[in-house]
Amino acid sequence: MIIHSASFVRSSPSINLCPPQEKPEFGFIGRSNVGKSSLINMLTGWSQLARISANPGKTRTINHFLINESWYLVDLPGYGYAKVPLKMRDEWMKSVNEFILKRENLICLFVLIDSRHEPQKSDLAFMEFLGINQIPFARVFTKRDKVSEISFEKICRQYDNEMLEKWESLPETFYTSAVNRKGRDEILNFIEETINKLSNSI
Ligand code: GTP
Ligand code: MG
Numbered sequence: 001m002i003i004h005s006a007s008f009v010r011s012s013p014s015i016n017l018c019p020p021q022e023k024p025e026f027g028f029i030g031r032s033n034v035g036k037s038s039l040i041n042m043l044t045g046w047s048q049l050a051r052i053s054a055n056p057g058k059t060r061t062i063n064h065f066l067i068n069e070s071w072y073l074v075d076l077p078g079y080g081y082a083k084v085p086l087k088m089r090d091e092w093m094k095s096v097n098e099f100i101l102k103r104e105n106l107i108c109l110f111v112l113i114d115s116r117h118e119p120q121k122s123d124l125a126f127m128e129f130l131g132i133n134q135i136p137f138a139r140v141f142t143k144r145d146k147v148s149e150i151s152f153e154k155i156c157r158q159y160d161n162e163m164l165e166k167w168e169s170l171p172e173t174f175y176t177s178a179v180n181r182k183g184r185d186e187i188l189n190f191i192e193e194t195i196n197k198l199s200n201s202i
Helices: 036-044 086-102 119-133 151-162 184-201
Strands: 005-010 025-030 061-065 071-077 108-112 135-143 172-176
Touching: 025 036, 025 086, 036 061, 036 071, 036 108, 036 135, 036 184, 061 086, 086 108, 108 119, 108 184, 119 135, 119 151, 135 151, 172 184
Parallel strands: 025 071, 025 108, 108 135, 135 172
Antiparallel strands: 005 061, 061 071
16 A cells, blocks of 8 residues: 555544544554554654654544545554553543444554563453454554564564463464564555455445
8 A cells, every 4th residue: 555645633532522433544552652653653654743752651642644535544542651640541541442442433453562571461451352342453563673583473472372362363463663664564555455345345
């Protein structure tokens, strides 16, 4: 898929303030600082589209980006970040949960996982929550440039083993680096195929 255009549409504190549900959308979610906003910039090829920060907790609202005038990428706040006031965190999580469960045009959620860390309870629990609620998702192991081949393989294997204890099969999985653009073509092809399948089924 070639990206011809990418533009910021809206930053919404809650689902009822999001753009109308008339175009397919793909969400990016994961723990704070995992690289959601960086991945959106890498995919679109526009380095300053979504705001990134070395400090966790940067994205605090639901951010829609319109791609090729026909579908959305959605940057979501991170989960599991302890340094914001509890009430604020609860509000983010409430609006993100509502978005995930109720947004009808959400075609797939990319769940980002930091390649550097052993399986995290919050990531496993979050994917279980998606499974229970039958929300289509794919895994994305981020920051691939920061880990050696050996530890990367070990961490992926640990995730797979943990998940296969509860799941019959593993979700679609991508490996990315916002630094060297690894995984870009694979994710964009997946998005293109998913949109094509959707339009063929209508
Ligand atoms: P929140 O909005 O706070 O939840 O964070 P986020 O998940 O959107 O992360 P963000 O894209 O802001 O990136 C966090 C930090 O990780 C920044 O310092 C990025 O430059 C860095 N980063 C993101 N992706 C990569 C990557 O693939 N490789 C490397 N080396 N650094 C990355
Ligand atoms: Mg962000």
